[in-house]
Amino acid sequence: LTEIRCGAQVVGAESDFGTTILDTGTTFSYFPHQTYYTLITALKTQCVGTNCGASPVPHTYQTCWKLLKGRKPRQFPNITV
Numbered sequence: 274l275t276e277i278r279c280g281a282q283v284v285g286a287e288s289d290f291g292t293t294i295l296d297t298g299t300t301f302s303y304f305p306h307q308t309y310y311t312l313i314t315a316l317k318t319q320c321v322g323t324n325c326g327a328s329p330v331p332h333t334y335q336t337c338w339k340l341l342k343g344r345k346p347r348q349f350p351n352i353t354v
Contacts, residue, residue: 277308279315280350284308295354316350323348 274293277285285308304312316338320327326344330337340346 274354276354277304277312278351278353279312280319282315282319284311284315312352316352319350320348323350325349 274290274295275287276283285304289305289308317329319325325346325348327338327340327346327349330339338349
C-alpha cells in the first residue's frame with residue numbers, strides 16, 4: 274500500500290502504514306487514527322462541495338453513508354488505494 278486517496282486528495286501515505294496487507298474480501302478496513310480522521314474529513318468536505326447525494330448514517334461513527342432517496346452516487350468521491 275503506497276497511498277490512499279479520497280478523490281484527488283491523498284489521505285494516507287505509505288509511511289503511515291508500514292507493511293500492509295489489503296484484503297478486499299473483508300467488510301471493515303482499519304486505519305491509523307490520523308488517516309481515518311483525514312479520510313472522513315475529506316469525504317464530508319467533498320460531499321458538501323459536490324452535493325454528492327449521500328450523508329453519514331447517524332450513530333455509525335461516520336463509517337456508513339446512505340444515499341438520499343432517488344439519488345445515485347455519481348458525485349460520491351472515489352476512494353482508491
